[in-house]
Amino acid sequence: MRRTPLTLAVSAALVAGAAFGLAPAAQAGEAGQAAGTGIRFVDITGEGGTVLKANVVSPAGSAAGARHPLIVLPTSWAMPQIEYLAQAQQLADSGYIVLSYNSRGFWQSGGEIETAGPKDIADASKVIDWALAHTAADPANIGMAGVSYGAGISLLAAAHDPRIKAVAALSGWADLIESIYSGRTQHLQAAALLGGAGYLTGRPGPELKQILGDFLSSNLAKEEDMIAWGRQRSAAEQLDRINANGAAIMLGNAWGDTIFPPNQYASFFEKLTGPKRLEFRPGDHATAEATGLLGLPNDTWTSAHRWFDRYLKGADNGIDREQPVQLKSRSTGGYEGYPDWKSVHANQRKFGLDGTQKVWANVDSGANGGTVLLTNALDQFLRTPPIVSVPLLPRAFAGVWQSERSDSPQRVRGTVKVHTTVTSTEESGTLVAYLYDVGPLGVGKLVSNAPYTFHDRTPGKPFGVDLELFSTAYDVPAGHRLALVVDTVDPLYAEHNPTGAQLTFSSPSADPSYVSVPLRSE
Numbered sequence: 001m002r003r004t005p006l007t008l009a010v011s012a013a014l015v016a017g018a019a020f021g022l023a024p025a026a027q028a029g030e031a032g033q034a035a036g037t038g039i040r041f042v043d044i045t046g047e048g049g050t051v052l053k054a055n056v057v058s059p060a061g062s063a064a065g066a067r068h069p070l071i072v073l074p075t076s077w078a079m080p081q082i083e084y085l086a087q088a089q090q091l092a093d094s095g096y097i098v099l100s101y102n103s104r105g106f107w108q109s110g111g112e113i114e115t116a117g118p119k120d121i122a123d124a125s126k127v128i129d130w131a132l133a134h135t136a137a138d139p140a141n142i143g144m145a146g147v148s149y150g151a152g153i154s155l156l157a158a159a160h161d162p163r164i165k166a167v168a169a170l171s172g173w174a175d176l177i178e179s180i181y182s183g184r185t186q187h188l189q190a191a192a193l194l195g196g197a198g199y200l201t202g203r204p205g206p207e208l209k210q211i212l213g214d215f216l217s218s219n220l221a222k223e224e225d226m227i228a229w230g231r232q233r234s235a236a237e238q239l240d241r242i243n244a245n246g247a248a249i250m251l252g253n254a255w256g257d258t259i260f261p262p263n264q265y266a267s268f269f270e271k272l273t274g275p276k277r278l279e280f281r282p283g284d285h286a287t288a289e290a291t292g293l294l295g296l297p298n299d300t301w302t303s304a305h306r307w308f309d310r311y312l313k314g315a316d317n318g319i320d321r322e323q324p325v326q327l328k329s330r331s332t333g334g335y336e337g338y339p340d341w342k343s344v345h346a347n348q349r350k351f352g353l354d355g356t357q358k359v360w361a362n363v364d365s366g367a368n369g370g371t372v373l374l375t376n377a378l379d380q381f382l383r384t385p386p387i388v389s390v391p392l393l394p395r396a397f398a399g400v401w402q403s404e405r406s407d408s409p410q411r412v413r414g415t416v417k418v419h420t421t422v423t424s425t426e427e428s429g430t431l432v433a434y435l436y437d438v439g440p441l442g443v444g445k446l447v448s449n450a451p452y453t454f455h456d457r458t459p460g461k462p463f464g465v466d467l468e469l470f471s472t473a474y475d476v477p478a479g480h481r482l483a484l485v486v487d488t489v490d491p492l493y494a495e496h497n498p499t500g501a502q503l504t505f506s507s508p509s510a511d512p513s514y515v516s517v518p519l520r521s522e
Helices: 006-020 085-093 118-134 149-160 176-180 188-201 206-216 220-232 235-245 263-271 299-312 374-382
Strands: 039-045 051-057 068-074 097-101 137-147 164-170 248-254 276-281 325-328 335-338 348-352 357-360 387-389 399-402 410-414 417-424 429-438 443-454 463-468 472-476 481-487 502-506 514-518
Touching: 039 085, 039 118, 051 085, 051 118, 068 085, 068 118, 068 149, 068 299, 085 097, 085 299, 097 118, 118 137, 118 149, 137 149, 137 299, 149 164, 149 235, 164 299, 176 220, 176 263, 188 206, 206 220, 235 263, 248 263, 248 299, 263 276, 276 299, 357 399, 410 514, 417 429, 443 463, 443 472, 443 481, 481 514
Parallel strands: 068 097, 068 137, 137 164, 164 248, 248 276, 276 325
Antiparallel strands: 039 051, 051 097, 325 335, 348 514, 357 502, 387 443, 399 481, 410 472, 417 463, 417 502, 417 514, 429 443, 429 481
């Protein structure tokens, strides 16, 4: 079993800092009021007396006694409180009071990092209290929004504070366990990056230190504690309260988000009963919103503004009459609307995983999901997903199955499902499944992937595996094949294969193995 070296966490922290431009100087000069603007930098007393560093951007030239809708923006993980200033100014220019604050434990805010724990949720309500007492905010029209960590806090706050009428949760999570522990597999690079960035820019609390240490070291004796910790921080576990409070919820995410993959958002969306909207676009974690944070035109933020205009201002802008599921293809860049998530999967095509294939564990076959943040950002901007030569993949370390060539394009939309039978020589193990678009020369472009880990299995006894790959929207050209590749090692994930382990994949006649691919019918 692999252990996480300290250097991985440190390297991840440096990558996070480079990717998001984190630097201590970003907080310089954040005292008092910025001259000639409607921006105030303030201290807000959060839960337990903790001081939260915040800024308020107000509409210019407001009439005396006028009230304005309020939008609260908790910062992303490891980001300084100036993160949202460009968006805050745009929102203020259209009539909102916008209050952004540094989440506890980060940068100059007090306290320790709680990872969207009870104190963070109480902080959100304290911030709203402060805004109602010290600004011209309208208590009947309050919204919350955020990217990543700010999105997770916003959703959880909507479960606990009925004053919140609208939420835009961008690149966040609804289910923390399904995000970084899907398939019972640690998403290694994602956790190391978050942990490293937390140590670099904040003060992790003792609970987070313990959870992160157990997670990265594969301490399975603490698995139940880790899962309970994650569920407490998951809006999916508080769905009844969110639905009862009735906030209008907009969810936005990227197909290739390597920190909070899209499947958990789609599942959460389907269970919401109030006004709701789901948008998926190409990219990786927070890359779909990144240009908007710089004040540049951005589809995600445009939708968020329209969402707030409709549900906080009452504007008849038509967003509530549009198809609530909006998908942008990785291949064409065009948008498609659907009435719900299940409609995305309305047409399924299966191809069989026939025969028996044996693979040795512990060796990377060359089929990989890429690098956290980088790979899927390149796919977003350059349309260059990870590639492999499928004919050259070493069959001793990778199982490979291919479909027939298709005479027409195949528009993959939604969640690909894999069913197979596995026999292991050991009681524990990890496998990673990849779906490739394979051209005439055998070059495979990655469509999707997902890991799966098992424990406490009887060696030599077959067992069934059902695995959902990460949802996507990808167009396979005419004349190409689909290929499923399964190996046991991927740098994105922890692996639990004992040395010398072997996995056998079979397709019993009573329970055939298959891949089910959702296709758009056009």
